[in-house]
Amino acid sequence: MTAATDGHASEASEGDVLLRMRGLRIEGRADEEWLEIVHGIDLELHRGEVLGLIGESGAGKSTIGLAALGYARDGCRISGGEIWFDGVDLARISEGKRRALRGRRIAYVAQSAAAAFNPAHRLIDQCVEAPVRHGLLDREQAEREAIDLFRKLQLPNPETIGQRFPHQVSGGQLQRVMVAMAMAGRPDLIVFDEPTTALDVTTQIEVMAAVKKVVEAHGTAAIYVTHDLAVVAQMADRIIVLRNGHVVEQGDTRGILENPQEDYTRALVRVRELRKERMEADDTDVPVLEVANVTAAYGKDPVLVDVSMTVPKQRTVAVVGESGSGKSTTARVITGLLPPQKGSIRFHGNTLPSAYFKRTKDQLRQIQMIYQSPDTALNPKHSVRDVIGRPLTFYLGLRGRKREERVRELLSLIELDPDQFIDRRATELSGGQKQRVCIARALAADPQLVICDEVTSALDQLVGEEILRLLLRLQKEFGLSYLFITHDLATVRAIADHVVVMQHGEVVDSGTRDEIFTPPHHEYTELLLSSVPEMDPDWLDRLLAERGEEFRDRGI
């Protein structure tokens, strides 16, 4: 925080610069060819400063973050430029010298803690490895240091948590242990690569608060890589906006947020402003879908307890909750993949058979599903024509020219050029395009209800927003009802008419969007709402002050 409070970081003295990149170029190998993915980046980082790198996927932000360790991923290479770290050029020195720096003076925190830890070793053993291997501390000192860091990072039972294995702690805790691991060698620079992206909003805050505190206390410089401007606003003194391997804009955090210069940055700042116009309440119709007192379990563990909700015609009902709240299970019950133990599913007033294979073709047709990850929702061996055409043939009996015409029509509807896309395979599409094809596949069945399971969470924010716009437009045009499952309250605010809040497999709060979003809130709804990062650099500090000590003791 020091640099930002001083005003302009760039005017600080030369000796203060910890990391300087000059004309950094990185190439990636694709189809036997080297393609440049980072095109000459200049970057400067001062001691104790936190720099945010932001951009959508493919912007090169992680690649640049790793280059700060003098490292290039498999299939990538640093092809030009200089990376000066405290007087040595990381691009020139030998691999041995670079390794001597890593873990000791420069450390890295990866996005997925679960994938970054070795599941066969205890946490403490993995945390002390770097300082012990580098000969900075002996084993006992290192353990004491690690426990001290656990305490500073507000992990529960700091003395004993190190004895656990990675799978025995929660995702948020594991992420904090990884921060402790990175801090263990008391590095001058830590690169955080999307450390909170995989976490729930309430957990994200815990990690952000812990990281912020410990980084400030140790005066460590950091590069914070993320796609979420609101998150980086809480953490960084300065922000660099990246796109396609170029710097779009850079400046101190407040400047970027309050007065963005470039169109792209403006779009990022505005990303959460999409709003659906309010629908008048109409309770006269029989609802499209009624979930009545459903209790369901995987084996013996109950995951849904007495869940009820209704989806009115042409309305969007958003189901929100953190991971493990049972919102996706609700979708599985509705589609018939998981027959409930108690309760029933009614569609237009008629009770549906509980298992999907007992439902008629027409019943199946009327409820369609769009998945979270378009990568696994499309068969990589099928062309777009096959994917969209199959439900047309299967449900509506369209063949030959008629089918071809309808596929083209649907492609135009989802704003993809038929001539260009109809012959492509799923592997030749971007994430947003894949999700559009999934939408077209659902639409092809001519459904009444579409279940959207986290449809934007695997996408970049701007792309996700376009998908939401498309869904809203299609709802209007075809009178669709949506059951929208999400953990992202910004999405809920944007598109929902009704909101159902779930926690631990139960519905804890429900009502119209305005009811849910205007105080007074249910206690858990309040926690969720207040945990969504805002585009305001002071938001986290303020929130933590409000929540006070009560919050700091939370988190078991």
Added chain:
Amino acid sequence: MHALLDNTWKVLRTAPPTALFGLLVIITILLAGLFAPWLAPYGETQVVGPPSLPVGDDEFFFGTDEIGRDMFSRIIYGARNTVGIAFLTTALAFSLGAVLGLLAAVKGRWVDQVLGRLVDILMAIPPLIFALLILTITGTSIMNMVLVIAVLDSTRVFRITRASAMNIGVMEFVEAARLRGEGLWWIIRHEILPNITAPLAAEFGLRFCFVFLFISALSFLGLGIQPPTADWGSMVRQSSNLLAFGQLNPLVPALCIALLTVSVNFVVDWFLYRTSGLKD
């Protein structure tokens, strides 16, 4: 057609030398087997000279066997029998194992349990002993042998098919197809099979090697391909006592077996490397 040739050429050009060597050997052996009657200087069972001539003889380059048949001619005819039967057996093992494996993966529940346990039982018995047992009971016809080995080998194919189909089966596009109401065979044919062809094809190559060695082993033990039909495995057995006299005759068919096995493995390795995405 031209594009296909072009493509093949492109693929071949990037192939490592080991794979090219493997391909060359396989093609040579296939051609030798196909055109055996024209290539072989003598008949398959024709006695043409004095018995047990050593390798390097002026007239019979690979020597003659214990009753005076030309080793070279019999190697060429042997390619036809050994490789042909091994191929037939592998194909049979694959049809059986793959179909059952897919069924077990997609159906799950009791189908999977019953098939899985059956396969476990078959795999628990050492295959060579099991084959010897069955063949002793039923008699040693080629048909019997093909069937027994095919059933025994299909257990391995079942396992790998089931495992890879399970991995695909949990993908959301398969769930989407189920929810659409698609039938079992449609899902297997359109959603799963296209995504597991690579591991299956690689497995086919490896299985072929094992079947081929298995037949050779059975022939060596006298329960495989019966004389006078030429076959590499039984040729080793029949001339094996010549080794005691310092003659190299049995090594010729043994080398052929080794060469083909190694070659197939080279090609399979290359194929796996290409399809697994482990390119850099």
